[in-house]
Amino acid sequence: MKFDPVELKKQKKRNFTERLAFIDQYVDWLKRTPNRVWSEQLKDFHK
Amino acid sequence: MEFEFSEGTIRFDKVPSSLDAFVASFCALLHARRIPYVIVSGYVALVFGRSRMTEDVDIIASEIPEAAFSLLWDDVYRAGYECINVTDKASAYREYLRNGSALRFAARGTFIPNMEFKFAKPGPEEYALKNPLTLVLNGAPLAISEFELQIAYKLFLGSEKDIEDARFLFRLFRPHVRINLLKTHLAGLGVGAKRAGGHLGESL
Numbered sequence: 001m002k003f004d005p006v007e008l009k010k011q012k013k014r015n016f017t018e019r020l021a022f023i024d025q026y027v028d029w030l031k032r033t034p035n036r037v038w039s040e041q042l043k044d045f046h047k
Numbered sequence: 048m049e050f051e052f053s054e055g056t057i058r059f060d061k062v063p064s065s066l067d068a069f070v071a072s073f074c075a076l077l078h079a080r081r082i083p084y085v086i087v088s089g090y091v092a093l094v095f096g097r098s099r100m101t102e103d104v105d106i107i108a109s110e111i112p113e114a115a116f117s118l119l120w121d122d123v124y125r126a127g128y129e130c131i132n133v134t135d136k137a138s139a140y141r142e143y144l145r146n147g148s149a150l151r152f153a154a155r156g157t158f159i160p161n162m163e164f165k166f167a168k169p170g171p172e173e174y175a176l177k178n179p180l181t182l183v184l185n186g187a188p189l190a191i192s193e194f195e196l197q198i199a200y201k202l203f204l205g206s207e208k209d210i211e212d213a214r215f216l217f218r219l220f221r222p223h224v225r226i227n228l229l230k231t232h233l234a235g236l237g238v239g240a241k242r243a244g245g246h247l248g249e250s251l
Contacts, residue, residue: 016207020214024248027218030048030096038048038096039061045098 048096052223058183066160067094070104071187073152073162076122078188083109085179087172087192087200092212094184094191095219099208103151103163107176110166116140128152131161171200171236194220199232202243210246217247226251 030038050059063071070090077084088105089097111119120136123129132151133139139150149165167176179190192200194216201213217224230251233243244251 016210019207019211020246020248023211023214024218026098027215030219033048035049035059035061039063042096042098043062043064045064045100 048219052220055179056181056183060185063185066090066101066104067184069154069160070094070162070189071184072126073104073123073128074106074189075187076119076126077106077108080115080119080122082111082115082119083176083190085175085190085192087175087197089212091191091194091197092215094182094189095216097212097215099211102159103161105163107165107167107172109176110144113137113140116144123152127155128162129155131158171196171232193228194223195225195228196232198224198247199229199236199238199243202233202238202246203236214247217249221249 048059050057052058061067070086074084074086085107086104087107089099089101090104093099093101117136117140120130120139129152130136130139130150131153133143142148143150144164144166147165147168149163151161151163153159153161167173175192175196178193178196180193182189182191191197198213198217201209201216229243230240233240233251240251
């Protein structure tokens with residue numbers, strides 16, 4: 001199978017841009033969420 | 048998120064993860080021996096809710112004499128931890144720490160998470176050690192890297208994970224980030240303000 005490296009590079013860049021946008025959304029959620037709520041959700045994730 | 052931020056101290060309470068408990072327990076040993084240290088890198092973002100995994104927590108400590116290190120080593124083992132990359136404490140001090148290499152401590156019989164412990168080198172590490180932010184987490188103090196240096200250094204490292212960590216801290220603590228200090232650190236690390244601003248989502 002042949003891949004298009006130019007297209008893959010574009011996809012990689014777009015994915016990263018979307019990741020940064022997700023972080024902004026997540027930070028907005030953290031800011032408006034009480035500590036006991038977000039930290040309860042994360043405590044099993046950060047093992 | 049509820050927190051109090053003033054005079055180089057940030058206070059907040061949360062439901063601790065096992066990683067938080069591990070960090071608090073290990074750092075309490077450093078506090079008890081009055082060994083200056085600072086936590087840098089990923090945990091500084093994770094403790095405030097960054098949602099990713101990590102295998103280690105980076106701690107930079109002030110260089111201490113071998114006798115003081117020996118006491119700390121014994122404390123660490125008594126507390127149920129062990130060094131996973133060297134077993135002999137003389138070698139740990141002389142061949143690793145004094146040569147600029149890190150020790151890794153984990154709960155006995157485990158590998159992850161571990162504390163990557165090393166002495167500060169001149170440059171950003173020494174700056175971080177001398178200019179810590181005190182995080183009072185559930186009443187217990189932890190010395191963490193100031194946000195401006197942490198953000199700049201993560202952008203200097205430049206992997207996608209590092210840039211995401213930088214953006215997370217910047218956006219979360221934006222009103223408290225001293226932009227001029229951030230710019231100073233960026234310049235010192237050779238990171239262009241335009242590129243940094245692009246990653247942080249705001250012109251600097």
